[in-house]
Amino acid sequence: MIIAPAVSRMLRFFPPVVTGTIILVIGVSLMRIGINWIFGNPVGPTAPMIVDPAHADWLKAATEGATAAGLPEVPAKIAAAPSVPNPAYAPLGNIAVSAAVLVSILIIAKFARGFIANISVLMGIIIGAVIAVATGAMTFAKVGEAAWFGLITPFHFGMPTFDPVMILTMTLVMIVVMIESTGMFLALGDMTGRRVSQPMLSAGLRTDGLGTLIGGIFNTFPYTSFSQNVGLVGVTGIRSRFVCVAGGRDPDCARPCAQDGRTG
Structure with a gap:
């Protein structure tokens, strides 16, 4: 300032x-x-690559075996590198909902008039939210558990x-x-x-x-x-x-x- x-x-x-x-x-x-x-x-859990479960199990067994055999411990910061594709990355459902939102915004902004055209972005978000709720990708469980008022x-x-x-x-x-x-x-x-x-x-x-x-x-x-x-x-x-x-x-x-x- x-x-x-x-x-x-x-x-x-x-x-x-x-x-x-x-x-x-x-x-x-x-x-x-x-x-x-x-x-x-x-x-995180949606990264493109994840650690191979077999590699993670081997590292865990090696760490426990070294401790049991009295050998030097495996350094704590050693971890298996991600090496296999993550099935949770780029799910088709997310891509479809995102495409629906984008297409909805473009269509509304292009062909609608007046107030509806002015809120094309909001309408696209609402359409995407409805699709997400219908497919079970979005729930309001956390909203129901939250307090009505919160003091910051x-x-x-x-x-x-x-x-x-x-x-x-x-x-x-x-x-x-x-x-x-x-x-x-x-x-x-x-x-x-x-x-x-x-x-x-x-x-x-x-x-x-x-x-x-x-x-x-x-x-x-x-x-x-x-x-x-x-x-x-x-x-x-x-x-x-x-x-x-x-x-x-x-x-x-x-x-x-x-x-x-x-x-x-």
Whole structure:
């Protein structure tokens, strides 16, 4: 929040070719997250390769045999390497549901009109959820077990510590985040036909900083602007800052948006 005005003065160093490249890189880097959600995470129970059960049994027997025979123990960190395909990776059901969601969004955005076209992404998610529930891939058992209300306590994991190395690391990370947010603010300004001025950019960056501060107090990750939301502006055509207000977010996050109440 303190250095936001200084960063906003660098606005002239962000021509369209720079901001466009930033948005492109962000979008490409986020593609792997969606791919992992469809096929499976690269590590864990859905990894593409798993340890051969025979190799795991051999290593266990060798460890127990060495202990029984009085031989040097097998180092604890030795583990069998994944070597066989994981049948839980890239299940056809997940791919089918993901394809249905994508196709639904594209069809609704292309052929629907008015309000339905504006909520094409939401409609696609709902269609995918219905399919997942019908096929048994999604249940609400955990929702039924959860409490109706929950109290979030500040500093649940302990009071903050002030380590110089950690502070420097997070400062560098937040500078990168500020550059990323600058690119998204400028791209959003181009989409809505409203020029992003230096005070507007400074206000947006300060809002990112304030969100990160509040997030740290309430035990969550740093907050930043999301390029997915910028893409949604282009898909839905909705440009009103009151969308942010309705979502329970600070209206300052939409400062680069178009005039109040204006919709596409």
